Amino acid sequence: VQLVESGGGLVQPGGSLRLSCAASAITFTSNCAGWFRQAPGKEREAVATMFTGIGAAAGSTYYDDSVKGRFTISQDNAKNTLYLQMNSLKPEDTAIYYCAADAPFSLSYDTCARSTADYAYWGQGTQVTVS
Secondary structure, eight states: OEEEEEOOEEEOTTOOEEEEEEEESSOTTSSEEEEEEEOTTSOOEEEEEEEOSSSTTTTOEEEOTTTTTTEEEEEETTTTEEEEEEOSOOGGGOEEEEEEEEEOEETTTTEEOOSGGGOOEEOOOEEEEEO
């Protein structure tokens, strides 16, 4: 299984970036996938998650409060790719962004898992710098 992120870079405050996560040997059509970020000296945190399977939870998303209204997670099943559209970027969004896949969906909490321990597969990360 391989997840390969791309799309990171240096952008000015207020700018936009779109991160991509291409998967091989796994499909974004079941369970949960998401984007996490880790800033220097901080723990890795969930930014956005999405249930990529079918059923009542299909398309269910979660966003951290700090990115609501600015970031959008989406998937393209034909390309087996997960995206994170990031608009109105702020300096505090600077971090390494990681794609993660294959985590459970909680029917009790009606959301995807947000703990790093719940995700089975990870990409290598892509640096996003807002300055």
